[in-house]
Amino acid sequence: MSRASGTARVLAFLRGDPRADRVVPPSGFTAQLTVLTAAGMAFLAVFALALSLATARLADRWGAALAQTSTIRISAPEDQRAAQTAAALRVLGTTPGVASARALDDDEQRALLAPWFGPDLPVESLPIPQLIE
Incomplete structure (x- = not known):
């Protein structure tokens, strides 16, 4: 294997497959479903983060109150x-x-x-x- 063909293979690998961006069609029902799913997952992630922060704050207050009894x-x-x-x-x-x-x-x-x-x-x-x- 020559150095030029090895470099060409590495460059082709780094560029990726030109059809890889077509996993989800750019329009239609599948695209809308993907956006809706991503939005739902983002909402759940933010909700879980907020709930964990609130729970940690509550546990700190509860622990401080119990430490005094x-x-x-x-x-x-x-x-x-x-x-x-x-x-x-x-x-x-x-x-x-x-x-x-x-x-x-x-x-x-x-x-x-x-x-x-x-x-x-x-x-x-x-x-x-x-x-x-």
């Missing part, structure tokens, strides 16, 4: 639970940086467990720990 679980025998809850609330009341602390009542704990166990959960018969937020 904590939950304490007191797993103690029934006869000691009230005393340990009161002691924990006293300690939290004197701890610098703690704005507020309160023990969740049975209705609030039942509401937290309802999505998993249903609304008729017998909280009194289960060993559920006391929660302080």
Whole structure:
């Protein structure tokens, strides 16, 4: 193979096939359908980008709000639970940086467990720990 024929083949490859631009006809129903499809895909891409940015912003706000809270679980025998809850609330009341602390009542704990166990959960018969937020 000569150098000239090799160069000619490379140039022919770079120029491409002259019929390659005819994949979609320049007019007619196929051209309109192609434009409509491209517009729909562009809309969906912009919509997905906007949704992802909004979701990221929401996750940042949610994470910042959760970073400022904590939950304490007191797993103690029934006869000691009230005393340990009161002691924990006293300690939290004197701890610098703690704005507020309160023990969740049975209705609030039942509401937290309802999505998993249903609304008729017998909280009194289960060993559920006391929660302080």
